Amino acid sequence: MRSIVKLSNRLKIAASYIKDGALFADIGSDHAYLPCYVCQQDTEAKAIAGEVSEGPYNSAVASVSYHNLAERIDVRLGDGLEVLKNNEADHLVIAGMGGTLIASILENGKEKLGRTNRIITQPNVDERSVRKWFLANNYHIAHEAILEENGHVYEVIVADKGEDTNNMMGDGLEKQLLFGPFLMNTKSAFFRQKWEKQMEKRSRVISQLRKAKIPDQEKMEKISTEIKWIEEVLHDDKKQ
Structure with a gap:
């Protein structure tokens, strides 16, 4: 058996929100480390690894092949959610890019998200844009995490399909969009x-x-x- 893929802490946290047995898509997958890691941990999981550039796409194909996961991870070349068929993935992961770009990817491909019940994001900056997109598109924030890695503080924002009247509502909405409804309550270090x-x-x-x-x-x-x-x-x- 090949060695277990090593992930950064921020990607480990993002991966922890993928439910058992999920068919998930990882957009901007780079070397497909996250899909390989999840599929090694969960033998029922299947994944689509999307990459827009040929270099990272080829690296992802090589990683999947090396870890003997080609039957469970489909690496695809394309821009954003173009790599998906309609109603294909029940989970979506977009990590390691700016919040404005994440929101743009979601907006441009939202017709593909019919059966996507959970979206897991890890924006490097401008988390507010991601929260705004969720609020406008019938997703509610279900989990948030914050961590420091290599001198930078990262946030992980997880949203589930459907409205939730317990957060992102009322007079404090703009604050919640900026700080995060869960993060502003816990106020970690x-x-x-x-x-x-x-x-x-x-x-x-x-x-x-x-x-x-x-x-x-x-x-x-x-x-x-x-x-x-x-x-x-x-x-x-x-x-x-």
């Missing part, structure tokens, strides 16, 4: 680490905008509001 840095970053941007000959007032107001939100979320538990 990694969450605090991320948002303390983000507050500093936004404060620097405000300082630069104020130096402009004609300051962009709208942008300044938006960033100032977000700074206020960060302060509230980081410190509101200390008031209790």
Whole structure:
């Protein structure tokens, strides 16, 4: 038997949300490490590994062949969800790219998602765009995780099909889109680490905008509001 595939911690967490026996698609699969890992752990799982570039596609084919998983992992070359047939995968994984790109991939291929009951994402930046897409397309956030790896804080966002009135609703919606409904409640050390840095970053941007000959007032107001939100979320538990 070939050795077990080693995954980064962020991909391990993403993989942990794939249910047993799933037929899942991993979009932007690179070397197909995640599909190989899951199929080694779960003998009933099957996967589609999608890649848009020939180099990573060939690497994925080689990985699948090396681990003797060609009968269970179908590597396909194509852009985003173009690699899928309609109603083909019950789980979808998109990891390791920006949130805006993830949302664009989902939007451009959403007609393929008829039977996709769970979408697992790991955006590197702009997680808000992913949450907005879920909210607009009848998916509710079921799980969130946050971790630090190689000096960067990553979020994993898992959404299940169907509405859930317990989160992403009400007056605090914009905050939940920015911070994550689960993450802002638990406020882990990694969450605090991320948002303390983000507050500093936004404060620097405000300082630069104020130096402009004609300051962009709208942008300044938006960033100032977000700074206020960060302060509230980081410190509101200390008031209790």
